[in-house]
Amino acid sequence: MAVKTAVIVDDSKFLIKQIVDFFNKQLGFDVVATGNDGNDAVELYRIHRPDLITLDITMPNRDGMEALKDILNEFPDANVVMISAVRGNAMLECMSFGAKGYIEKPLKFSDSAFVQDFKETISDVFADK
Amino acid sequence: MFSTHDDGMYSLFAPSMTLNEVSTMFSSTAIECVDALLGVNSIIKAPWVFVPRLEAEYENIIIMGSASNQFQAILAIGINDDAINHFIGKNDIDRSETFDIFGEVANNYCAMIIDHNEFVEQFGILNQSIPVLYSKGIPFLPFISGIEGKIYSNNQPAYFGFAIQKKRSATVNP
Numbered sequence: 001m002a003v004k005t006a007v008i009v010d011d012s013k014f015l016i017k018q019i020v021d022f023f024n025k026q027l028g029f030d031v032v033a034t035g036n037d038g039n040d041a042v043e044l045y046r047i048h049r050p051d052l053i054t055l056d057i058t059m060p061n062r063d064g065m066e067a068l069k070d071i072l073n074e075f076p077d078a079n080v081v082m083i084s085a086v087r088g089n090a091m092l093e094c095m096s097f098g099a100k101g102y103i104e105k106p107l108k109f110s111d112s113a114f115v116q117d118f119k120e121t122i123s124d125v126f127a128d129k
Numbered sequence: 130m131f132s133t134h135d136d137g138m139y140s141l142f143a144p145s146m147t148l149n150e151v152s153t154m155f156s157s158t159a160i161e162c163v164d165a166l167l168g169v170n171s172i173i174k175a176p177w178v179f180v181p182r183l184e185a186e187y188e189n190i191i192i193m194g195s196a197s198n199q200f201q202a203i204l205a206i207g208i209n210d211d212a213i214n215h216f217i218g219k220n221d222i223d224r225s226e227t228f229d230i231f232g233e234v235a236n237n238y239c240a241m242i243i244d245h246n247e248f249v250e251q252f253g254i255l256n257q258s259i260p261v262l263y264s265k266g267i268p269f270l271p272f273i274s275g276i277e278g279k280i281y282s283n284n285q286p287a288y289f290g291f292a293i294q295k296k297r298s299a300t301v302n303p
Contacts, residue, residue: 012236
């Protein structure tokens with residue numbers, strides 16, 4: 001089975017490194033690119049057509065919610081998972097726009113229950129495919 | 130001993146919450162947040178206190194605003210250069226990396242405060258802005274009441290100050 005590819009987008013390089021490590025080492029993905037804002041997200045999706053892209057919401061230039069809409073408008077089958085500290089209706093809004101999952105920050109990679117939830121969220125994206 | 134301000138930030142909380150409970154909510158969230166993001170065990174040495182205005186003078190100050198339709202809040206995190214490696218675990222860190230990491234601490238801290246029912250019942254969900262960095266001794270002096278305190282890692286402090294107030298009505302031209 002081919003290794004799945006991912007693009008990770010977050011305005012924090014510190015967090016990108018953690019997320020990339022997790023996808024590469026724990027989830028067995030090949031992270032093919034990373035970006036820092038919503039503009040990067042759309043452009044990187046066009047270039048790489050990854051199996052999955054993760055988006056932060058609060059980012060400069062173009063936020064993750066806008067990038068989500070733009071990506072799905074152009075690529076309706078895109079698998080987009082939001083990774084964000086935004087609370088409230090953001091999760092429902094993103095899911096209604098077509099996001100396949102929503103992971104709340106902080107990313108507690110030392111917490112086994114959190115790691116399990118994270119893995120299940122990603123696994124669920126591909127469950128019906 | 131806590132300071133109190135009858136018309137300050139504490140008065141916005143439910144009367145059922147004591148000063149100690151509100152103070153502990155903010156300080157314990159800082160410890161939890163730094164542990165979750167940086168894997169650092171930190172402590173508080175003194176209870177966080179309500180102050181008429183936040184005052185922090187550190188070599189690096191990260192500021193993040195957040196707001197709802199009714200409330201607006203501001204968070205300041207201050208840390209001196211010498212303390213950074215005690216929280217991040219390395220010395221060779223430049224200002225942009227400091228900003229990146231502590232900006233993320235600010236982002237997550239605001240989210241984790243909102244996760245407290247006692248907070249969200251009073252203030253609702255606040256949407257966060259992009260953090261900004263003030264550096265090298267520029268004091269942070271908003272004229273609103275807030276709560277402030279420090280957490281320590283290896284005896285080195287990081288300052289947290291959080292202030293929230295009701296939005297003032299504004300006239301908007303049609």
